[in-house]
Amino acid sequence: MMKRALLFGATGAIGQSAARTLAAAGWSLYLQGWHHMDRIGALLTDLAADYPQQEFLPLQLDFTARDAVAALTPQLYGVDALVFSQGITDYELFAEAPAAVLDAQWQVNVRMPLLITQALQEKLAQSGHGRVVYLGSVYGGQGSPMEVMYSTTKGALSAFAQAYAREVASLGITVNVLAPGAVDTPMNAAMLAGGAKTALAAEIPAGRLAQPQDIAYWLQVLLAPQAQYLTGQTIYVSGGWRI
Numbered sequence: 612m613m614k615r616a617l618l619f620g621a622t623g624a625i626g627q628s629a630a631r632t633l634a635a636a637g638w639s640l641y642l643q644g645w646h647h648m649d650r651i652g653a654l655l656t657d658l659a660a661d662y663p664q665q666e667f668l669p670l671q672l673d674f675t676a677r678d679a680v681a682a683l684t685p686q687l688y689g690v691d692a693l694v695f696s697q698g699i700t701d702y703e704l705f706a707e708a709p710a711a712v713l714d715a716q717w718q719v720n721v722r723m724p725l726l727i728t729q730a731l732q733e734k735l736a737q738s739g740h741g742r743v744v745y746l747g748s749v750y751g752g753q754g755s756p757m758e759v760m761y762s763t764t765k766g767a768l769s770a771f772a773q774a775y776a777r778e779v780a781s782l783g784i785t786v787n788v789l790a791p792g793a794v795d796t797p798m799n800a801a802m803l804a805g806g807a808k809t810a811l812a813a814e815i816p817a818g819r820l821a822q823p824q825d826i827a828y829w830l831q832v833l834l835a836p837q838a839q840y841l842t843g844q845t846i847y848v849s850g851g852w853r854i
């Protein structure tokens with residue numbers, strides 16, 4: 612039977628790698644993006660050529676739209692897994708963060724993922740091996756200055772996953788957070804210019820930043836039917852950094 616995952620943030624650095632890793636593991640995918648749907652187009656061409664027996668469908672959705680859940684659910688057939696790899700952050704002192712910035716991070720990182728999970732619980736239960744994975748962060752476990760709200764949203768996902776996992780374990784659904792440390796992505800490139808990357812790598816016990824594949828590997832493990840007994844956890848994939 613075809614197993615289908617809904618991958619949010621498929622246009623992001625980790626999402627793009629996750630899409631390829633999950634496709635290689637036999638998953639059919641709904642690939643969500645918002646501003647950068649061109650990146651989904653390129654991915655779809657590759658995946659359709661490499662895995663002709665599987666289905667790959669694009670999905671454009673703005674998590675800040677009030678009616679995002681209503682817009683999403685009629686577009687879906689069955690779904691066995693939800694992966695939330697979308698996310699936004701903002702760098703500033705908390706004392707200077709406008710309420711609109713705090714609201715946007717809450718909406719995109721937490722509120723919308725939770726409402727989507729709620730709306731799709733029944734479909735996940737029908738799967739028998741329903742899976743929910745939220746991309747968290749080491750900052751959800753050890754908060755970061757200048758990213759206080761981001762740290763808060765990631766910590767909230769970990770708290771939510773632990774509680775909600777207990778409600779749905781009897782339905783065969785597992786709920787976990789995959790929490791990367793520092794990942795070598797374009798999003799971080801500006802921050803890591805001019806020797807900052809070498810300095811950061813020296814701080815990380817593993818001696819380097821993560822590549823997106825280092826994260827995607829664990830995602831595919833969490834989605835496997837054999838991972839049924841692991842639920843409510845936050846898995847830190849950080850090369851020993853911070854956590």
Ligand SMILES: NC(=O)c1ccc[n+]([C@@H]2O[C@H](COP(=O)([O-])OP(=O)(O)OC[C@H]3O[C@@H](n4cnc5c(N)ncnc54)[C@H](OP(=O)(O)O)[C@@H]3O)[C@@H](O)[C@H]2O)c1
Pocket residue numbers: 619620621622623624625626643644645646647648672673674675695696697698699719746747748749790791792793794795796798799
């Ligand atoms: N990179 C790291 O070092 C790192 C470390 C720890 C945790 N993480 C977490 O891992 C996840 C993926 O990170 P990444 O590096 O792949 O991030 P990224 O490259 O910045 O990608 C962000 C994703 O979020 C989507 N997104 C942004 N605003 C949206 C909106 N309003 N509605 C719907 N989707 C929206 C983007 O879609 P469009 O571009 O199409 O709008 C994109 O797919 C995030 O949750 C991040 O917090 C990353």
